[in-house]
Amino acid sequence: MRKETGIILEGGLFAGLIGYFTIVLFFAVVNLVGGHSPFQTAALLGSALFFGLKDPGQLVVTPAAVLTFNMVHALVMLVVGLVTSWLVTKSEKYPLGYYALLVALIFVGFHLFGAAYFFASPLMGSAAWLPIAVASICAAITMGAYLLWFHPALRQQLRRVPMGEVPHTP
Numbered sequence: 001m002r003k004e005t006g007i008i009l010e011g012g013l014f015a016g017l018i019g020y021f022t023i024v025l026f027f028a029v030v031n032l033v034g035g036h037s038p039f040q041t042a043a044l045l046g047s048a049l050f051f052g053l054k055d056p057g058q059l060v061v062t063p064a065a066v067l068t069f070n071m072v073h074a075l076v077m078l079v080v081g082l083v084t085s086w087l088v089t090k091s092e093k094y095p096l097g098y099y100a101l102l103v104a105l106i107f108v109g110f111h112l113f114g115a116a117y118f119f120a121s122p123l124m125g126s127a128a129w130l131p132i133a134v135a136s137i138c139a140a141i142t143m144g145a146y147l148l149w150f151h152p153a154l155r156q157q158l159r160r161v162p163m164g165e166v167p168h169t170p
Contacts (some may be wrong), residue, residue: 010150011081011088013081014081015080017081019077019139022138022139023073023135024042024073026131026138037061039066042066043060043061044065047059080108087104088147109136116136
């Protein structure tokens, strides 16, 4: 395996897991504060996605619902982590890639938020956008912080290029 491939895979795996656990912990805290099981949101979404739940009032928190949703959630976050890691690694080599990275992350983030909101709003109500948005932002921050830590060359490049200037490819 090439060194660059290993860096992409390692960074993507950890970034995806960090994003996944950030969202899991966020919703566990929100559920506990609301007086529910910490697994309430995962059970709700898992029951709707895999077991046909239509009425949130009929929810029963089961291991099957929690685990099936979390498997899908973990896979999605691993894919996001791998794509992000690939973009970050490429932007280290090709500084003009910063702009592609920014556009791709905004595009992917917006669409993931939209998909989550579209799926969750019938079950969680019209106010579902706020916790989904906050959880998404928290995940993006923790994943981004990890990838910046994991790529010290990128940190150095970002310090050297003033905001608004176009970096030159060596």
